[in-house]
Amino acid sequence: MDQTKKIAVIGGGSWATAIVKMLCENLDTVYWYMRSDYAIEHIKRNDHNPNYLSSVEFKVDQLHLSSDINEIISLADLCIFAVPSAFVYKELENLTVSLKDKIIFSAIKGIVPETGLIVGEHFHEHYDIEFENIGVLTGPCHAEEVALERLSYLTIACADEVKAKFLAERIESDYIKCKISDDIIGTEYAAMLKNIYAIAAGIAHGLGYGDNFQSVLMSNAIREMKRFIKKVHKMKRNINDSAYLGDLLVTGYSGFSRNRLFGNMLGKGYTVRSAQMEMSMVAEGYYATKSAFKINEEKGAKTPILDAVYSILYDNKNPKKVFKKLADKLD
């Protein structure tokens, strides 16, 4: 594989900013698309992203910044998508250049709401990209801790191991370790499902359940995740690997998680709409819950936690009553 392939990051949020930082440890140039011209000008003048991880200082001569997604993608060989899943569909509508010969890595932890597909599948079905050119970059990893250069472990999944290794070598540094995986479907579903379980953890906390219950909830969640993923894509995987269990834990037990915060507000009595307005954003897990529920209507895995969260988010059910019933199903 050509070792000089150029790498682009698509997105201006905290996870995109963290990925650019990681790549800057190893590359002379990182191609970086973000929507906001203001943010780009700010980075050029002040060496940091004004909106996210602003403690991270960049060397601007390492960055090729643009608010033109076509410019950035046409310059790059490997594109890492790190926009919120709710925006990926719209961002891609702006494309005039072809993605056909690109290697696409998804760092998006969720589902494309418009198609109900995980991001890899979306690229495969709608942009005709072969699975061996599709990969996933996943945690467990809070962007905030990358900013602090706290030791973190990423999993880079790709059906083509050479491409996974290529990216892993460019991401690894003193504070980042990478593991290679060939489970692009499972790791991406895990990254999406964990947001639903983080909402569940938040609801439980908001309702006044304690740490004992939380640990039982997480123990049930990982078993549920295993059942779900097995139905969607059966292959040999250890669900207790960091990309699955670790990612669940870092989100479920996190103070940073917006999904957990969203759930917490629901547990405390906010309606779905008022919680979303209060947060002035929609948590990834909100869409993930609907998509996972729909997928599972066909697949039929036993998913009491997913079902409970779905009934609260989309059937307007009372969280207290739903969790009382859920508690009887956990063990």
Place this chain on the structure above:
Amino acid sequence: MDQTKKIAVIGGGSWATAIVKMLCENLDTVYWYMRSDYAIEHIKRNDHNPNYLSSVEFKVDQLHLSSDINEIISLADLCIFAVPSAFVYKELENLTVSLKDKIIFSAIKGIVPETGLIVGEHFHEHYDIEFENIGVLTGPCHAEEVALERLSYLTIACADEVKAKFLAERIESDYIKCKISDDIIGTEYAAMLKNIYAIAAGIAHGLGYGDNFQSVLMSNAIREMKRFIKKVHKMKRNINDSAYLGDLLVTGYSGFSRNRLFGNMLGKGYTVRSAQMEMSMVAEGYYATKSAFKINEEKGAKTPILDAVYSILYDNKNPKKVFKKLADKLD
């Protein structure tokens, strides 16, 4: 099975106090041994244990209290031991009555330091009690949350399912759910190993590692626990059940855990001795680490986390250096 069997709790600490509270929801009389005559008098006069979970109010006419262990054991058919593992050997030396026809449940999360055995094995080998009369009562469960009547899930393990069910029915209440298991060896080793991993979590925190690392550590810990327990006692078990993974999480992520606190102090630079003096107690995991390490010298499971903690506690190795090496072995 005779449904009128009498139940005794041996121990005066927070976990013993929580168990007595749970039993008082269902029984007319609970037999309760504790060493301290002062505490007994205090409970009789003021309806609560002066030293532990003092918010829990007892109805004194439900309690048969005594500081004479022989009196309590001779009156009971089923004895739940809930003293710290460091004291169980000495407490048992005071016995003059026979344990031969008793059903013994261990709620002790650790190893008997004098014999290096888990408590069930200790009773089996040193008191000639058949395994079908030995059981384990395990979490995930902080006693403090039982005091608050927060929903908690216990696992009651016994080779004889009838006895496990008998106890489960007397423990269950509005806020306690019980699961039955036949894995008395595995659940007890899990309860002991989790304290070692809680020390590891504490050391990592003390050294400045963040949440990303912590989730990877726990994800590796559950895989290590599975390997260890499989070597010691091979049977079909789901390591992600609450009694194993849940118990690991509630301790590893806990602010209550004394083992985690102990580890945290080591990570911050305290010596083992000074951390123990500062805490004015020895954390269960301190003994567990030595015993587990010795057992594993024979069994040969891959246990990098256990080995790291052992080298810090017993070989006086530098936590920072040890964890730097450990980090390379995790994934």
